[in-house]
Amino acid sequence: MTEIPEHLLARTKARKKDLGLGGDDAPAAGGAGGGDAGGNAPVAAAAAAPAPKPSPLDKVPAIVDPEPEPTPPEPHYITAAKERKRMPVFAMLLVATVPIWAMFYAGTMQAPPAGESIFTEAEVLYSEIGCAGCHGAGGAGGIGYKLSDGEVVATFPEPIDMIVHIARGSNAIDGEAYGDPNRDGGQRISGARGGGMPGHANLTVHDLELIVLHERVTLAGEDTSSEAYQAWIEELEAHSNEANVGDHIDDLLACADPAYTPGATNSAEEFKVGDFVCPGPHGHAGDEVAAGE
Ligand code: HEC
Known part of the structure; x- marks a missing residue:
């Protein structure tokens, strides 16, 4: 101690x-x-000290309006989300209509039916205009000559002479020779088959060209591979000369070859007669076929 x-x-x-x-x-x-x-x-x-006794109230927090807590800074990603540009309501509505629009749009996107081309159109014309009635749906012939198996190409090596013949009909040259002078079986003589063929002056140049294309290519199997022939087909697909053939017989005669067509002048320059553009290939498609090309 x-x-x-x-x-x-x-x-x-x-x-x-x-x-x-x-x-x-x-x-x-x-x-x-x-x-x-x-x-x-x-x-x-301490107990005796004059110091005031601590009031139990001291322990109760004073009832005063608490200072507003300073808001903590926003996280950057919230700020970014608020500042980001928003899609306007009208745009949302537009977006909502997209499926409806797509349905209608899809309905318009039909591919053209297979085979629908100037060739299909030409086949329809061949029947509608009545050629099939005299020459057969397949061109095998009837009242009129057989056109299939190269027959019509043998008569008319160039489409232009064929166009003139159909446009004015056989009666206009009754008794006269037409077509290839060196044709197998001899040159055709109009009217030799009995009844003549009516003229088709009321056709448009475009429609007559299509019919001629049908008879030569689809029915007679003419070779279309030459440049001139391809250019003609492209021209037919792109443009159509709506002029009436009856109004242009003289122009057609200027485009045609007198050796194959009675009354023809072969006077067209660069396949043109004034503003009139000669129908058919602008080249010797028929000669190429005849030469086996
Ligand atoms: C009323 C019957 C008839 C109709 C319709 C007819 N033809 Fe003909 N076609 C003939 C006859 C008959 C000949 C022979 C003409 C002759 O001998 O003068 C002929 C000749 C032809 C020739 C010459 C054939 C050859 O080798 O000599 C062609 C090409 C031709 N027709 C195409 C057509 C086209 C294209 C049409 C339709 C736009 C048509 N024909 C409508 C009766 C018809």
Whole structure:
């Protein structure tokens, strides 16, 4: 046990006296009791202190409007989302109509029926105009000559002479020779077959060209591979001369060859007679076929 120095004990005693706690009964020296008394002293001192008792209210947080919490800075991705340009409502409505539009649009995207081309159109004309009635749907002949199996190409090596013959009909040249002078079986003589063929002056140049194309290519099997022939087909696909053939008999005669067509003048220059463009290939397609090309 340690000895408490005398001067410290004296000071404690004096202090107790000051506070009115007596304290003279405190053991004067040493011992655990002395220690206890010493330990209690500050507690008692605090209780007796004039300091205001802490109110239990102190522990209740003051009821004051709390400062508005400073809003924490927005995360960058929220800011980005807010600043991002948005689709306007009307655009959303437009987008919503896309499937409806697509349905209608899909309906318009029909591929042309297979085989629909100027050749299909030509075949229809051949029947509608009545050629098939006299020459057969397949061109095998009837009242009129057989056209298939190269027969019509043998008569008319060039389409232009054939065009003139159909346009004005056989009665216009009754008794005259027409077609290839060197044809197998001899040159044709108009009217030799009995009844003549009517003229077709009311056809447009385009329609007559299509019919001639049909008879020569589809029915008679003419070779179309020459450049001139291909250019003619492309021209027929791209443009149509709606002029009436009856109004252009003289022009047609200027385009045709007198050796094959009675009354022809072969006076067209560069396949043109004024503004009139000669129908048919602008080259010797028939000669090429005759030469076996
Ligand atoms: C009323 C019947 C009849 C109709 C319709 C008819 N033809 Fe003819 N066609 C004939 C006859 C008959 C001949 C022979 C003419 C002759 O002998 O003068 C002939 C001759 C031809 C020739 C010459 C053939 C050859 O080798 O000599 C061709 C080409 C021809 N016709 C094409 C046509 C075309 C194209 C049409 C339709 C636009 C047509 N014909 C409509 C009766 C007809």
